[in-house]
Amino acid sequence: MKRALLVTVLAAGTLGLSACAFQPLYGDAGQIAAVRGVTIVVEGQERVDQMLDEALNDRFGTPGGGRYRLVAETSTRTAGLGVGADDIANRSVLRLTVDFSLVETATGTPAMTESVQTEATFDIPREPYAAISARRDAEERVTQEAADRIALRVARHIHRGGQ
Structure with missing residues (x-):
């Protein structure tokens, strides 16, 4: 009896979701292909630049000569937070700023x-x-957090049709 009630409730919930205009997070095949085809260019030779390049390539996949090229430039700053009794910093904060542009490959104009x-x-x-x-x-x-934020913004831009 309980099993039949559970099945009925689940079926009703499934029918309710089918009419709610729910869209999957990853979009349709065209949007996925557009995001997967982004070529990554991280300027700079520092360790942070290389790690950001790797993290962005993990999120966007292997570059496929798609519609967009993502150009990123990093800058880091370290500041002491905690100072010990010996007047030496014992805790620091590392701040990473990434300026990036999503450039249309065909025209060279920033999207x-x-x-x-x-x-x-x-x-x-x-x-x-x-x-x-x-x-x-x-x-x-x-770098992982920056790559996540960049990937979300680029995916949102592509999903909205470049707006």
């Missing part, structure tokens, strides 16, 4: 130009290797 900022805090231990490792972890976190 959108925006900027994203991300930040991550990290401890600065006294041991040199641990300090390097903590900073690299912060770099990884800010």
Whole structure:
């Protein structure tokens, strides 16, 4: 009896969802192909630039000579947050700013130009290797977050038909 009631409730819920104008997050095949075809160009030779390039390629897939080219330029800034009794910073914040443009490949005109900022805090231990490792972890976190934000903005732009 309970099983029949559960099946009835699930069936009614499914019918209700079918009429609510719900659209899948990933859109139709044309939109997916447009996002997958974005060629990534990250200017700069720093570690953060290479990590952002890799993260964006993970999100957009292998470049396929599509309609768009994403050009990004990074800048980082580190500031001390916590100061110990010895007057040495023991906690820092790493801020990453990425200025990016989505450029139409055929015409070379920018379809959108925006900027994203991300930040991550990290401890600065006294041991040199641990300090390097903590900073690299912060770099990884800010580039992953920036790539997520950029991918969402580009996907939204493409989904809206370039508006």
